[in-house]
Amino acid sequence: MAGLLEVKQLSMDFGGLRALDRIDLQVNKAEIVALIGPNGAGKSTFFNCLTGIYVPSSGDIYFSRSLNREKERLNGLKPDKITRKGLARTFQNIRLFSQMTVLENVMIGRHCRTKTGIAGAVLQGRSSRLEEKQIVDDSYDILIKVGLENMVNDLAENLPYGAQRRLEIARALATEPALLLLDEPAAGMNPRETTELNELITMIRDQGAAILLIEHDMKLVMNLSDRIYVMDYGKKIAEGNAAEIRHNKLVIRAYLGEEFDA
Amino acid sequence: MPGFSEIKKAFLVSLWFIFLTFPLMVIRINPYENLVSYRWANLFLVGGATFFLSLLSDFYQLKKKETALNNIARPRPKFHLHSRFKRPLAALGGLLIILFPFFFSSYQVNIMTTALIYVVLGLGLNIVVGLAGLLDLGYVAFYAVGAYSYALLNYHFGLGFWTVLPVGAGLGALFGILLGFPVLRLRGDYLAIVTLGFGEIIRLILENWNEFSFGPGGIADIPRPSFFGLQMSLTVSTIYVYFLMIAFTFFTVFVVNRLQNSRIGRAWVALREDEIACQAMGIDKTRTKLTAFALGATWAGMMGVMFAAKTTFINPASFTFLESAIILSIVVLGGMGSIAGVIIAALILILLPEYFRAFADYRMLLFGATMVLMMIFRPQGIFPGHRQIYRFSPERGVEK
Numbered sequence: 001m002a003g004l005l006e007v008k009q010l011s012m013d014f015g016g017l018r019a020l021d022r023i024d025l026q027v028n029k030a031e032i033v034a035l036i037g038p039n040g041a042g043k044s045t046f047f048n049c050l051t052g053i054y055v056p057s058s059g060d061i062y063f064s065r066s067l068n069r070e071k072e073r074l075n076g077l078k079p080d081k082i083t084r085k086g087l088a089r090t091f092q093n094i095r096l097f098s099q100m101t102v103l104e105n106v107m108i109g110r111h112c113r114t115k116t117g118i119a120g121a122v123l124q125g126r127s128s129r130l131e132e133k134q135i136v137d138d139s140y141d142i143l144i145k146v147g148l149e150n151m152v153n154d155l156a157e158n159l160p161y162g163a164q165r166r167l168e169i170a171r172a173l174a175t176e177p178a179l180l181l182l183d184e185p186a187a188g189m190n191p192r193e194t195t196e197l198n199e200l201i202t203m204i205r206d207q208g209a210a211i212l213l214i215e216h217d218m219k220l221v222m223n224l225s226d227r228i229y230v231m232d233y234g235k236k237i238a239e240g241n242a243a244e245i246r247h248n249k250l251v252i253r254a255y256l257g258e259e260f261d262a
Numbered sequence: 263m264p265g266f267s268e269i270k271k272a273f274l275v276s277l278w279f280i281f282l283t284f285p286l287m288v289i290r291i292n293p294y295e296n297l298v299s300y301r302w303a304n305l306f307l308v309g310g311a312t313f314f315l316s317l318l319s320d321f322y323q324l325k326k327k328e329t330a331l332n333n334i335a336r337p338r339p340k341f342h343l344h345s346r347f348k349r350p351l352a353a354l355g356g357l358l359i360i361l362f363p364f365f366f367s368s369y370q371v372n373i374m375t376t377a378l379i380y381v382v383l384g385l386g387l388n389i390v391v392g393l394a395g396l397l398d399l400g401y402v403a404f405y406a407v408g409a410y411s412y413a414l415l416n417y418h419f420g421l422g423f424w425t426v427l428p429v430g431a432g433l434g435a436l437f438g439i440l441l442g443f444p445v446l447r448l449r450g451d452y453l454a455i456v457t458l459g460f461g462e463i464i465r466l467i468l469e470n471w472n473e474f475s476f477g478p479g480g481i482a483d484i485p486r487p488s489f490f491g492l493q494m495s496l497t498v499s500t501i502y503v504y505f506l507m508i509a510f511t512f513f514t515v516f517v518v519n520r521l522q523n524s525r526i527g528r529a530w531v532a533l534r535e536d537e538i539a540c541q542a543m544g545i546d547k548t549r550t551k552l553t554a555f556a557l558g559a560t561w562a563g564m565m566g567v568m569f570a571a572k573t574t575f576i577n578p579a580s581f582t583f584l585e586s587a588i589i590l591s592i593v594v595l596g597g598m599g600s601i602a603g604v605i606i607a608a609l610i611l612i613l614l615p616e617y618f619r620a621f622a623d624y625r626m627l628l629f630g631a632t633m634v635l636m637m638i639f640r641p642q643g644i645f646p647g648h649r650q651i652y653r654f655s656p657e658r659g660v661e662k
Contacts, residue, residue: 051542083544091542097535100528101649108532112544114525118553121524122517128524135525140654153651175544 003028004179004210005050005087006071010059012042012049012234019045021234022059027179029067032201032211034221036245037231038254043214044092046231047181051089052079063087065178084112088177090168092184092214098157102148105156105167106139109174139174146170146200162193169200173209180204182213186220194220222246230254272316279312280305286627319638359508363501371504375572377612378507379565382514384592384604386561391590392599392647393522394554395534397454399586400441400461404434404559406468406581408566413481413576414474423487423571427564434563435556442555446548449537461586468578480577487571503572510568514561515601521557522599523650530554531599588612595636597643606644 003026012020019042027033035043049056055076062071065086074082088109097105114135120128143149146166151159156167165185172180182201186194194217201224205211215221221228222242230238230245232254238245245251287304291297363371383405390398408430415421415429445456468475475481486499487506494502521527529550532540541547570576592611596603614632618625636644 053538053542078546079538079541080544080546083542088544089542091539095536095539095542097532097539099535099649100531101651103652104528104531104649108528108540108543108545111525111529111532116525118521118526118557121526122520124520132524136652140652149654152654153649155649171543 004064004067005212006060006062007050008060008062010046010049010061011057012045012054013057019234020049020056023231023234023236025229025236027210027212030205030208030210031226032205032213032224034225034228035212035214035231036216036218036221036228037237040233041231041254042234043231044183045234047089047183047214050074050082050181051087052077052082063179080112083175083177086176086178087181088172088175088179089181090165090172090183090185092187094164094168096156096164096167096171098155100156101153102156102159102167103136103139103143103152105171106142106174107135109142109171110135110138112175142170142173145173145203147196162189162196165189165193165197166200169204173204177209179210179212182211182215184214184216186215186217198223268317268320272313272320275316276309276313280309283308286623322639363504368497368500371500373613373616375500375504375507377609378504378511379569379572380589380592380612381511381605381608382507382561383565383589384596384608385514385518385601386558386565387589388593388596388599388601388604389518389521389530389561390554390558391593392597392604393527393534394530394551396551396554397450398457398555398558399454399583399590400457400459400464401558401562401589402581402583402585403441403461403464404437404562405566405569405585406464406578407437407559408434408563408568409570409576409580410468410475410481410566411563412567412570413484416484417481423485423567427567430563430567431560432563434559434561434566437563438556438559439552441559442552446551458583458586461581461583465578465581468581475578478577478579480575480579482575484570484574484576486574487568503568507568510564511605515605518601522601526550526553591633595633595643597646599647600643600645603643603645603647 005025005027007023007025010020010023010025011018023046025033025035025046035046037043045054048054050061052074059075061074063074063085064071072085074085074087077085097108100108114131116128116131120131140149140152143152146169148159148163148167148170151163156164159167165187169180169182169185185201186197189197198220201211201213213221213224225242227239227241228245229236230248230251232250237250237254238248240248284305287308288301290299290301292299362374383401387398387401390396390401411430411433412423412426415426421429441457441460445453448456469478471477486494487503489502522530529540529545532543532545533547533550533554537547540550569580573580588611592607593604595611596605596607610632611629615625615629618628621628
């Protein structure tokens with residue numbers, strides 16, 4: 001099976017510190033893959049390398065929107081170019097545009113799929129008017145999808161926490177990603193919100209996008225994931241489905257520490 | 263009721279103010295007779311007034327806090343003009359604007375024209391600072407670029423106002439991009455420092471490169487804007503320039519208004535809110551920043567041409583840091599990203615010092631006091647910018 005995303009021997013050094021050590025990873029079409037590991041394992045660094053916020057020290061990232069197309073190398077591309085290619089993300093600590101409305105936050109996501117420039121905005125010819133209307137329509141549709149349609153005109157900062165997390169997902173969805181990267185989407189959520197999130201992620205997958213998520217909520221991870229990668233100290237220590245991971249010795253050691261025979 | 267702590271605070275405030283204003287309000291030096299007189303009555307006046315004002319402001323803020331607590335769940339009711347009054351009010355406003363120059367002296371018309379120039383400058387800077395969130399302290403440099411391009415092109419090649427206007431705008435944009443490139447990676451304070459330096463560089467070049475810009479002496483006899491080659495008396499010309507500025511203001515408001523709720527405008531605001539998230543959403547940071555710089559500078563360039571044509575004389579002294587600071591104050595005082603706010607603030611900030619001339623020495627003091635009071639009571643600006651509201655009907659017709 002060929003993957004949408006293929007990461008080969010990816011390493012990232014910060015000065016003398018090796019934050020990522022030759023990571024291999026693959027995400028296939030319409031698959032939910034989880035990336036877990038103790039704090040400081042390098043999961044978020046990995047995300048930042050994928051999305052162009054960091055330029056990896058070595059290794060390759062290959063990605064393509066669909067399987068029919070040739071994969072492109074993403075290393076060193078700017079974040080906005082990578083998003084344009086179909087790889088969107090959310091952030092561990094929520095980074096919404098807090099002084100903009102909920103709808104506008106999603107509309108920003110449509111930016112890279114639309115093209116009205118300064119002249120179009122000022123003259124408001126037919127095509128730019130239609131495009132603007134399309135942006136509003138599409139964004140509203142996405143908000144319905146994540147269940148935020150009653151808050152369109154609220155400022156993002158006034159939303160309850162769970163809704164902010166969902167808005168981040170909505171905003172990322174607006175960029176039409178083939179692969180969605182979720183960085184701890186359930187962090188700080190109550191059980192009900194987590195269940196809703198579970199449904200939302202499944203729905204996104206069912207509509208065709210692949211998902212790579214970092215998450216500490218093991219119940220959610222075990223429920224959702226088709227495959228799981230485990231990282232510790234910048235290295236990949238295990239990979240497999242939920243049952244395999246649960247019984248993997250290395251994983252247990254990474255989370256619970258060495259067994260000690262007295 | 264004010265408690266003991268409030269009274270104590272008010273007392274200390276009044277003491278501090280007495281100390282601060284002592285040299286200005288109490289001591290009077292008469293240089294002709296070598297006499298120093300002390301006006302002790304003023305001391306008590308200042309003390310009493312500030313004591314009272316301090317108590318009043320405490321009371322006001324306490325009340326504000328109470329109402330804020332009461333309204334915590336309820337959104338603040340928005341001020342909405344009833345649509346029935348909108349048209350007559352607009353008509354009345356239009357009539358006032360048209361009749362103004364015919365009922366007031368040339369002096370008044372001139373002041374108003376200057377104020378309008380600042381309105382447009384404020385709206386231009388509002389793109390950079392208010393929308394895109396790039397703190398630009400050297401905005402006046404682009405203003406200077408526009409003014410000197412008209413003055414010099416006219417001096418050397420005899421080009422007229424209408425020819426140079428687009429050239430000035432273009433040169434402004436070019437300099438905006440020139441400044442934009444090196445500062446792309448800077449934000450906040452660092453950006454402010456670099457732009458401040460840029461503004462000073464332009465001014466110093468104009469001051470010292472005599473062969474190019476005629477140095478501190480400036481350039482005189484710049485022709486006023488022409489109207490199909492018609493000869494105009496000074497009074498008529500003043501009125502003509504006034505109407506030109508009115509047209510410019512409307513044009514700018516029109517453009518900025520359309521821009522700020524467009525795809526580009528939203529990208530600016532998103533850039534202001536969170537740069538990293540903005541890029542992660544597929545917005546080209548470089549391009550978005552440069553467009554903001556270039557567009558802001560375009561307006562400064564155009565107003566520079568206008569300014570040179572209006573005053574017919576320019577020299578580097580017109581383009582000091584103080585100008586940048588005033589334009590920035592207009593944006594901040596008016597409310598970041600708010601068109602109406604910027605217009606009102608520009609009119610207040612430019613007209614107030616003019617009409618305060620009656621207070622002679624105290625006019626800058628009053629000006630400062632006005633600003634301080636504004637920042638205490640309305641730190642978000644006169645009309646804080648607000649975001650576009652969208653309404654959706656069940657059958658999904660979108661309206662704004």
